[in-house]
Amino acid sequence: MPDSKSTTIASFGDLGLDSDIRIHLDTKMDIREPTRIQRKGIPALLQDSYQPGSGPKIPRDVFLQAETGSGKTLTYLLPIIHRLIVASTRPESTNSGNHTKGSGGPSRALGTFAIIMAPTRELAKQIFSTLEALLNMKLTRGQRFHWIVPGIVNGGENKSSEKNRLRKGATVLVSTPGRLLDHLQNTQSFKVEHLKWLVLDEADRLLELGFEETLKKTLAILDERKGGRRNDKNAGAWDLSTVGCDYFLRSPALPRSRITVLCSATLPTQVRRLAGATLSNPKTTPGGSDSDSNNDNDDDDSDDEPRYTAPSQLKQSYIEVPAKQRLVALTAPDGDATVPLIDDRKPPPCNKVIIFVSSCDSVDFHHALLSRAPSVRKTTEAQASTTNQGEHEEDGDEEEADDDADDNENTTPVEPVALVKKNSARYNLAESSLLLPGVHIYRLHGNLPQAIRTDTFFRFSQSKAPAVLVCTDVAARGLDLPNVQRIIQFDPPTEVADYVHRIGRTARIGRQGEALLFLLPSEMEYLKILKQQGLSPIATTLDQQLRILAQRRRRGREIEVAATDLQMACERWVAGPAQAAYLSSVRAYATHPSKEKHIFHVKQLHLGHMAKAFALQGRPTAVGSQGSKAHAQGKAPPQLSQSKKAHARQRDQQGGEGHETGRPVNKPAQKKMTNPFKRGVINTDEFSSGDITALKGPKSKKRRA
Numbered sequence: 001m002p003d004s005k006s007t008t009i010a011s012f013g014d015l016g017l018d019s020d021i022r023i024h025l026d027t028k029m030d031i032r033e034p035t036r037i038q039r040k041g042i043p044a045l046l047q048d049s050y051q052p053g054s055g056p057k058i059p060r061d062v063f064l065q066a067e068t069g070s071g072k073t074l075t076y077l078l079p080i081i082h083r084l085i086v087a088s089t090r091p092e093s094t095n096s097g098n099h100t101k102g103s104g105g106p107s108r109a110l111g112t113f114a115i116i117m118a119p120t121r122e123l124a125k126q127i128f129s130t131l132e133a134l135l136n137m138k139l140t141r142g143q144r145f146h147w148i149v150p151g152i153v154n155g156g157e158n159k160s161s162e163k164n165r166l167r168k169g170a171t172v173l174v175s176t177p178g179r180l181l182d183h184l185q186n187t188q189s190f191k192v193e194h195l196k197w198l199v200l201d202e203a204d205r206l207l208e209l210g211f212e213e214t215l216k217k218t219l220a221i222l223d224e225r226k227g228g229r230r231n232d233k234n235a236g237a238w239d240l241s242t243v244g245c246d247y248f249l250r251s252p253a254l255p256r257s258r259i260t261v262l263c264s265a266t267l268p269t270q271v272r273r274l275a276g277a278t279l280s281n282p283k284t285t286p287g288g289s290d291s292d293s294n295n296d297n298d299d300d301d302s303d304d305e306p307r308y309t310a311p312s313q314l315k316q317s318y319i320e321v322p323a324k325q326r327l328v329a330l331t332a333p334d335g336d337a338t339v340p341l342i343d344d345r346k347p348p349p350c351n352k353v354i355i356f357v358s359s360c361d362s363v364d365f366h367h368a369l370l371s372r373a374p375s376v377r378k379t380t381e382a383q384a385s386t387t388n389q390g391e392h393e394e395d396g397d398e399e400e401a402d403d404d405a406d407d408n409e410n411t412t413p414v415e416p417v418a419l420v421k422k423n424s425a426r427y428n429l430a431e432s433s434l435l436l437p438g439v440h441i442y443r444l445h446g447n448l449p450q451a452i453r454t455d456t457f458f459r460f461s462q463s464k465a466p467a468v469l470v471c472t473d474v475a476a477r478g479l480d481l482p483n484v485q486r487i488i489q490f491d492p493p494t495e496v497a498d499y500v501h502r503i504g505r506t507a508r509i510g511r512q513g514e515a516l517l518f519l520l521p522s523e524m525e526y527l528k529i530l531k532q533q534g535l536s537p538i539a540t541t542l543d544q545q546l547r548i549l550a551q552r553r554r555r556g557r558e559i560e561v562a563a564t565d566l567q568m569a570c571e572r573w574v575a576g577p578a579q580a581a582y583l584s585s586v587r588a589y590a591t592h593p594s595k596e597k598h599i600f601h602v603k604q605l606h607l608g609h610m611a612k613a614f615a616l617q618g619r620p621t622a623v624g625s626q627g628s629k630a631h632a633q634g635k636a637p638p639q640l641s642q643s644k645k646a647h648a649r650q651r652d653q654q655g656g657e658g659h660e661t662g663r664p665v666n667k668p669a670q671k672k673m674t675n676p677f678k679r680g681v682i683n684t685d686e687f688s689s690g691d692i693t694a695l696k697g698p699k700s701k702k703r704r705a
């Protein structure tokens with residue numbers, strides 16, 4: 001929401017924008033009031049201020065610095081389009097015939113007047129869409145400006161079709177840095193001699209991605225071509241595209257020479273350095289926060305340590321979670337009892353979550369886990385319907401343990417929501433989650449093919465269903481994904497600036513949003529670093545998380561039980577059929593009758609090699625310790641009764657040691673995590689953080705086979 005405090009500038013009309021633009025913004029884009037950065041930046045870009053000095057008037061460059069989601073894209077696009085429209089309006093005096101009759105004024109053949117450079121392909125596409133949406137406007141006063149043609153050149157796209165488009169002319173061109181330089185160096189027909197604006201969007205990211213050299217080369221070429229190519233064969237020849245366009249090319253509405261505009265939500269030292277290297281006496285327009293009334297000074301040239309601002313309506317919190325509890329905490333809600341990971345009570349479309357992790361592999365893992373790990377609740381429901389017993393939940397621990405063991409088999413296969421093109425069907429764009437029913441899970445990282453990245457971005461943006469996007473920092477900068485309600489930083493970022501950009505995917509344009517940072521106990525000092533930079537997330541606790549998890553997943557059940565159910569469901573899924581099959585097979589081996597023992601004896605099995613036979617890298621420890629102990633002693637595991645054998649199979653699938661055998665437990669910690677029959681007790685250690693009373697042990701009696 002734009003700043004309501006402003007009394008002097010309330011509309012885009014007050015900023016001096018063309019009325020067609022204003023009408024279009026209002027009626028087609030639902031944009032009425034300018035944001036703070038727009039109130040400051042648009043006038044600065046509509047009317048040049050000049051470098052001091054008595055020489056030729058040189059317009060000052062502009063540095064737009066404002067928090068994430070504050071509307072920087074329109075801040076630079078609107079003045080560019082406005083000025084091109086105004087300049088193309090033929091002055092009365094020229095109608096008398098200063099130029100050839102019938103020459104229709106400016107055309108796309110004049111070449112490129114504005115270049116917008118974006119660090120990532122997704123961001124370039126997003127800016128291009130906004131540009132297209134703006135240029136799609138209907139005119140009321142009869143001017144024609146269909147000659148203002150938007151263009152995009154983007155890494156990963158077909159270069160020769162880009163060359164064709166550049167040859168025809170792209171008046172406002174969006175690009176990624178490498179591809180732009182490539183065309184400047186290799187595409188002869190790419191005309192930039194009339195270039196009036198160079199916008200470097202997400203300047204800090206451009207630097208981080210190592211584009212500094214590319215930028216320097218680009219600037220050098222642009223400077224060299226200011227007045228046309230030096231070694232151009234056609235230099236000096238009459239350029240037909242300019243016929244009848246004098247009035248336009250000399251219009252005072254256009255900057256006298258190229259203006260460079262640098263945009264950044266953060267102001268790290270490198271950006272200042274880049275500004276120093278690329279901008280000429282820049283006018284800085286800090287946008288601050290829409291709700292920050294103390295930040296009205298222009299030309300904020302302070303050299304203090306960089307400090308970051310996040311939108312003030314963005315609720316930032318952190319949670320200290322030991323590694324072993326992270327998975328459970330991820331799918332649980334935070335301290336605000338009304339908002340779980342995905343708030344299924346909120347009506348769509350305000351129910352999207354982005355989870356940032358540190359690597360592509362981790363994205364793939366968590367995407368798969370959230371999509372396909374079984375829902376514990378489903379199991380309980382299935383059990384209730386099959387047994388038709390209407391058991392009290394408190395009594396159901398062991399039954400559920402048994403059923404949970406079957407859960408992998410019983411769960412319905414995941415339906416891919418959308419498959420991408422025939423040749424890449426293996427990339428499911430989104431999967432309907434079993435763990436979070438009704439939620440679609442997406443993933444985005446740099447190792448995915450570009451077409452998949454683009455489609456994922458589009459579909460997640462458009463999703464009307466609750467959706468989770470698991471991603472790396474490829475999605476951290478500049479992307480405008482509507483209706484993101486919550487950001488989860490499951491791995492802390494490597495740069496504080498990334499923290500700001502990540503959380504900036506929510507709470508955009510004055511909307512509400514939440515950001516939750518996960519920290520290990522050993523990482524808590526990171527909060528000091530954040531604080532030094534002006535960022536102070538508030539604490540939420542795992543207890544709060546788990547309490548709500550329990551309410552949500554298992555009404556009336558103990559928190560730890562719910563948490564462990566969830567953890568185990570994930571573990572079973574991860575260990576998957578290989579471990580289950582291995583464990584069951586080894587146990588089954590031990591059930592051969594004694595008369596066959598001389599043939600089938602566990603002692604004769606090499607458990608490590610058996611594990612290999614199930615494609616496991618090592619022996620699953622739980623059974624391994626048991627099996628190997630028996631193995632070492634030359635004993636078979638104790639014989640079980642038939643009814644117990646069936647149960648043992650189920651138990652084995654969960655990797656637990658059999659408490660029924662009465663064997664001493666060698667590894668209590670491990671047993672706690674793996675023995676499903678004692679989880680009511682073990683949960684106290686694994687998922688209680690202190691103020692939750694210890695749970696009762698299991699009550700139940702009979703188990704179903």
Ligand SMILES: Nc1ncnc2c1ncn2[C@@H]1O[C@H](COP(=O)(O)OP(=O)(O)OP(=O)(O)O)[C@@H](O)[C@H]1O
Pocket residue numbers: 001002030031032033034035038066067068069070071072073074264265477478479480504505508509
């Ligand atoms: N005045 C406005 N009123 C309402 N919505 C607006 C306004 N200006 C821009 N928007 C919308 O706000 C969203 C965010 O804008 P934009 O992407 O330009 O922000 P940004 O400052 O560039 O963010 P970031 O730093 O994260 O890249 C866009 O969907 C845009 O259409």
